[in-house]
Amino acid sequence: MARTTLERVESYLPERSVRIEELSEHLGLRRAELGVFRKFYGLETLRFDPGLDLFDLLRPAARRVLDALPDGGRVAWLVYAHTTQAVTPADVEPAQVLRRELGLDGAEAFGLSHQACVSSLGALDVIGELLRAEGDENAYALMITGERAFSPIVQHIPNTAIMADAAAACLVTLDGRGDTVLSFVTRTLGEYADWLDLTPEQSNDFGQQYGPRIAEVIRLAVAEAGLAFDDIELIIPHNVNMLAWRQAVKALEVPLEKVFLDNVPRYSHTFASDVFVNYTTLRDEGRLVEGAHYVMVSVGLGATFGAMVITHHEGETPA
Structure with a gap:
C-alpha cells in the first residue's frame, strides 16, 4: 500500500505576543487563576492578535507549502481542519474561500472538525485514503489548520488552557520524498x-x-x-x-x-x-x-x- 508522505510542512504565528497577565480582564481571570496558569501549567506568553482576519492567519503557511508543488503536480484536495466547529459566519465556507484565494479551482475542498484539536492529524489520515482512492501519482492534497481565539469562551478552557492564534499547512502526497x-x-x-x-x-x-x-x-x-x-x-x-x-x-x-x-x-x-x-x-x-x-x-x-x-x-x- 502506498504510504502517505508530508512533502512540506509550514506554520505561521502572528507577530503580536502578549503575556498571559495582559489577558486577565479580557478573559475574566483573577490573579490567583493566572498564577495557576503560570506556575503549574507553565504558560507565559502567547500570540494573540484580535485585529487579524482569519484568512490573513491561514494564507501564509498555505502559500509557502504550495511552493513545494512540483511541475506536473496538481492539488486534488484542500482540507481545512479546525477545532471550533463554527469559525466563520454561517454564509462563509472557509474551505471554499481558501480554494479560491489560493487559486486551486481544480481541487475538491471541505472542512473537518469533529475530532476537535485532533482534527489536523485526522485530516492527514483522511487525505491518505482519498489520495489512494484517486490513484494518480501526480495528485497532492493541501491540509490547512488554524483558527482565531475569537471570544473569551473559546480562548479560555477552565483549569486547562488559554488558546492562542497560529496556523499551519501540509502538502501531502503518496510515496513522496518527505x-x-x-x-x-x-x-x-x-x-x-x-x-x-x-x-x-x-x-x-x-x-x-x-x-x-x-x-x-x-x-x-x-x-x-x-x-x-x-x-x-x-x-x-x-x-x-x-x-x-x-x-x-x-x-x-x-x-x-x-x-x-x-x-x-x-x-x-x-x-x-x-x-x-x-x-x-x-x-x-x-x-x-x-x-x-x-x-x-x-x-x-x-x-x-x-x-x-x-x-x-x-x-x-x-x-
Missing part, C-alpha cells in the same frame, strides 16, 4: 462529549484518565508502526499545558525530555496547529534527524486522543 506516515491511532471517550457541562466528578475522572489515555494511544501508534518505544526519537505534542504532559510522561515512564515542550511557555495551545508549529520549530532549529521516528500527539475536547508516527526524511525542506 516524512512518511507509519500509523495513526485515535481513542474517543464519548462520555465527556459535553465538555462545558461536565459535573465536578466527571471532570475529576477525566483528569485522572488523561495521562494514561495519552500513553495508551502513543504506545498503540508505535506498535502499529511496527516499532518499539525505544525507536522513537521524540514526541511532538500539543501545547495544552505542562501539568498534563507531566502526567502523560509519568504514565509513559519516560524522561520529560522525551517530549518537546519548549513551545508551551512561548506559544501556549494553538488549537489543531500545535504539533505542526512544534514540528517546524524543531526543523528550523536543526533538531529533526534524518530517518528518525517521531510521534505527533494531540487531544481534543469531547474527548479524542490521537497519535501519529512519522519517519523524518530530509526531502521535506523549508521554503
Whole structure:
C-alpha cells in the first residue's frame, strides 16, 4: 500500500505576543487563576492578535507549502481542519474561500472538525485514503489548520488552557520524498462529549484518565508502526499545558525530555496547529534527524486522543 508522505510542512504565528497577565480582564481571570496558569501549567506568553482576519492567519503557511508543488503536480484536495466547529459566519465556507484565494479551482475542498484539536492529524489520515482512492501519482492534497481565539469562551478552557492564534499547512502526497506516515491511532471517550457541562466528578475522572489515555494511544501508534518505544526519537505534542504532559510522561515512564515542550511557555495551545508549529520549530532549529521516528500527539475536547508516527526524511525542506 502506498504510504502517505508530508512533502512540506509550514506554520505561521502572528507577530503580536502578549503575556498571559495582559489577558486577565479580557478573559475574566483573577490573579490567583493566572498564577495557576503560570506556575503549574507553565504558560507565559502567547500570540494573540484580535485585529487579524482569519484568512490573513491561514494564507501564509498555505502559500509557502504550495511552493513545494512540483511541475506536473496538481492539488486534488484542500482540507481545512479546525477545532471550533463554527469559525466563520454561517454564509462563509472557509474551505471554499481558501480554494479560491489560493487559486486551486481544480481541487475538491471541505472542512473537518469533529475530532476537535485532533482534527489536523485526522485530516492527514483522511487525505491518505482519498489520495489512494484517486490513484494518480501526480495528485497532492493541501491540509490547512488554524483558527482565531475569537471570544473569551473559546480562548479560555477552565483549569486547562488559554488558546492562542497560529496556523499551519501540509502538502501531502503518496510515496513522496518527505516524512512518511507509519500509523495513526485515535481513542474517543464519548462520555465527556459535553465538555462545558461536565459535573465536578466527571471532570475529576477525566483528569485522572488523561495521562494514561495519552500513553495508551502513543504506545498503540508505535506498535502499529511496527516499532518499539525505544525507536522513537521524540514526541511532538500539543501545547495544552505542562501539568498534563507531566502526567502523560509519568504514565509513559519516560524522561520529560522525551517530549518537546519548549513551545508551551512561548506559544501556549494553538488549537489543531500545535504539533505542526512544534514540528517546524524543531526543523528550523536543526533538531529533526534524518530517518528518525517521531510521534505527533494531540487531544481534543469531547474527548479524542490521537497519535501519529512519522519517519523524518530530509526531502521535506523549508521554503
